[in-house]
Amino acid sequence: MEILVLVKHVPASDASIKVAADGQSIESAGLSFVLNPYDEYAVEEALKTKESKGGTVTVMTLGGAETVKTLRHCLALGADKAVRIETNGKNTDGLATSTILANKVEELNPDIVFCGKQAIDNDDSQVGPRIAAKLGWACLSEASSFELTDSAFSGTRDIEGGKESVEGTLPAVITCDKGLNEPRYANMKGIMMAKKKPLEEVDATPAEAKVELVSLTPPPPRPAPTILGEGPDAIPALIEKLKNEVKVL
């Protein structure tokens, strides 16, 4: 089985993000970048699938030379080979990103694609379902459980107040949520082996974005916090606020 994982190199979830003076970008100095947390579940699910069905796991990213670090990390976890698509610094939206990735997915022609449910930098949750629809493939997004038979899959996803079980046929794109599995760690042997695994670098096919960045801004400020007091003595003050200001009582 040919298994493809789409991974993104993003600032760590605890990074402090500062908008740069130009109001168009973030200050990258001092930021540490990691494999997108949801993509950890995608890589794990791909490796588990290979372990049970056989085949090869390819990891692919669209990004600059700095993203090689994340690709090598995925190879250390157990992926067989990696592909980096060079963007040449162009800022891409969900449309352009998924178009470029879908073109390469089509060329590689895997049986299944795993990706994260969301990249924690742009927080779009677009790329997985977009690629599936563009290629005319099935999709299970935000998978919290997943099972594969020969040419079909089943799984669950969270919805408001419950879950739904989803079935579909291969080829398919599965986007992974936390809870799907327990991602493994890279060991020393994996890290050594990763250095010798193939990493191909290719140029992106041209794709047009349909949004233009106006600005990046810090989040709207929250009102100044008020400490109502200590211990149960502060309860009456809180009740007053809930009644007259929050208006939930």
Added chain:
Amino acid sequence: MSKIWLTFIEQREGKIKKASLEALTLAKDLASSVGGTVHAALIGDAVQGLCSQIAEYGASKVFLAESPDLALYSGAAYSKALAQAARDSQANFVFASHTAMGKDLLPRVAAILGAGMVSDATQVELQGEDLIATKPVYAGKAYKTVKVTGQPFCLTLRPNTLPPKENAESGEVVTVEAPTKPFLDFVKEILAASTDKTPLQEAAVVVSGGRGLKEPENWKLVEGLAEAFGPGIAAVGASRAVVDAGWRPHSEQVGQTGKVVSPTLYIALGISGAIQHLAGMSTSKFIVAINKDPDAPIFKVANYGIVGDVMEIVPQLIEAIKSAREA
């Protein structure tokens, strides 16, 4: 500018999701300001009866794809039907709510239409002819504002961003060809957590607990406080620390790798306020925190804080809320 907005109206088991009426209201507000037209799209089985309700919120036409095959959600089929409705209605903009369904559906529709998309928008406006949308990025640590440069264009709106407003229109029903089985992917079954519980993402009040609760047995304090607000008002959330410890299911986790909630009131009990937790609740209208550590970061985002022991405060707070509601 005679632009056309098409809003996807999400229904589950014959009930319209309030969040999609919020998206319809946004479309109506934008269209009204420039003399545009608002349409809606409704997909399901035997749902035509909902069209009059949709008309009340401002749709002059409802594009309806109805078939027994569409009783349960299928991303593959619903996206085909909605893309067809977008073509039939000549929509410039296709809106939906950023719900579990909307998040799955709209990117697929955008791909079919070759359209651009903004997801999880928290502010949308027109500047002259241009649609300008703002959305949280980096888990709410920054906001990105973009100008839309191509049409049709898709957008999902964060639930609870604005209140739905009635604004009656004719709601003429227009039939859209319904895709027929077999579908590439489809929902087999809805496994409801429990029907008497308010979904976390839809609750007006969310009461969340963290490691400060000390033991799973103390979770009854979190549940008791949620119940005190009355039936259907509050839902229970959790920090990742207690989810990873196995006290609570992942479906209740609030934060960057959990659910994003935006209720009127968010109450954090024994939660430190790690940056990944704030990612899931920082757009709540009011935040109340109870924590014994006066320096806990949660107090920086809270409107109101009480410093102290949840074990001591919460039982008394439950009683005080009950008496306030009875008064």
